[in-house]
Amino acid sequence: MVSDSGGFDDHSFNQLGYEGLQEAAKSLSVDYKKAESKSENDFAPNIQSMVDQNCNLVVTVGFLLADATKKAAASNPDVNFAIIDDNSIQAKNVKPIIFDTAQAAFLAGYAAASYSKTGIVGTFGGMQIPTVTIFMDGFADGVKYFNDQKSKSVKVVGWDVDAQNGSFTGGFDANETAKNTAQGIIDQNADVIMPVGGPIYQSAAQAIKDSGKSIAMVGVDADVYESDPSVKDLLLTSVMKGMKPATNDVVKQAADGKFDSTPYVGTLKNDGVGLAPFHDFASKVDSGLQGELDKIKAGIIDGSIKVTSPSSPKQ
The missing domain is CATH 3.40.50.2300 (Response regulator)
Known part of the structure; x- marks a missing residue:
């Protein structure tokens, strides 16, 4: 390897x-x-x-x-x-x-929208490439689905799924640029942030800690709560690749x-992608959220809920 x-x-x-x-x-x-x-x-x-x-x-x-x-x-x-x-x-x-990480990111977007107290959630990426934007597409579409189901108006900052443009750091390093990009999302009053691109989440975590605000983070690739305990107190959940x-x-x-x-x-069906547990946030999310996510997951698997992205892999 x-x-x-x-x-x-x-x-x-x-x-x-x-x-x-x-x-x-x-x-x-x-x-x-x-x-x-x-x-x-x-x-x-x-x-x-x-x-x-x-x-x-x-x-x-x-x-x-x-x-x-x-x-x-x-x-x-x-x-x-x-x-x-x-x-x-x-x-x-x-x-x-x-x-097909859009499927799991859809669940994360729904969860983020449900958890948000400000009604604003955000995401940003390392580079504008399909393996990054597929997360952002799924996340934004999950927020939209939550709004449609609950008659809410939670807003996504950092990514416009229709225009396919948003906030990117230009690389995958944890650095000042990544921290400043996260700060830009925080400045827009987002209280859940999903950084997409390897170690850039570490910069986002530092920006969150420095802000002193109550902001949660969504990890990507791994269950970041398990893989990097230094940021576990910030982790609402993670979008996992199997x-x-x-x-x-x-x-x-x-x-x-x-x-x-x-x-x-x-995919969700073959456990190749998935949503991590809420861990320390389990007592902080709505009591019915996990049940709702289970139903949505089943709907995505049986095809009754369509999750698509221009970046989705052809199957």
């Missing part, structure tokens, strides 16, 4: 993918290798190092590795590759692992000689 520049201790999808690889290797009694990238200059040599060590499946983590993965797959047709969070490569030896089961499934396929290039698409 080759990480992106976030590293395997990012409390997010690199870490989750690596944990899935470890679990799969243990349960299947197969060996694994890893290479941690510090910058994009490491991507190609790290992938080549996996090939040179005779790995017959190389898993790359994140869309940033797409070009390097595509080139390596073309140069090594006898090696199988899987790439997490990218569906741009058309090759017989490359399997995309992608997630990175561990997805990686496990693909490794098992390869080990069983059943590898193919058909994309693995994580």
Whole structure:
């Protein structure tokens, strides 16, 4: 497995993918290798190092590795590759692992709207790319569904789902830009914020703490309450990608000689995406909220509630 520049201790999808690889290797009694990238200059040599060590499946983590993965797959047709969070490569030896996170983010948007006391919730992203905006689309649509069901008018700031534009930091680093972007959402009186893009949530958490206001946060990728306890007191919930089961499934396929290039698409139905528990906020949300979310989830799974995004993966 080759990480992106976030590293395997990012409390997010690199870490989750690596944990899935470890679990799969243990349960299947197969060996694994890893290479941690510090910058994009490491991507190609790290992938080549996996090939040179005779790995017959190389898993790359994140869309940033797409070009390097595509080139390596073309140069090594006898090696199988899987790439997490990218569906741009058309090759017989490359399997995309992608997630319809709009489905789970829809639930998060509904929950955020229900919890909000100011009637304003916000979101912002790292970069304006499909794997980020799909969260923001689902979140905004979940708020709209809440408003329609409850005759409310909770407002979303930071993302206009119809115009497909909003607030972005320009990268995935926890830095002053990310903190200032979060502050911009706070200044608009939002009391629930969903930062989308790896470690930028850490900057949002700092902005929330510095504000002294009662503001909750929605995590993404992992159950951030569990993966980063330093911010758990702020976490309303998280929109989770089932990175561990997805990686496990693909490794098992390869080990069983059943590898193919058909994309693995994580959905609510196959537990490839999901909403984390409310944890410490369980006593703070409306008593009927969990039941409502369970019904909405069932509706999304059976198709009676449609959740779509221009960024949704094709299934």
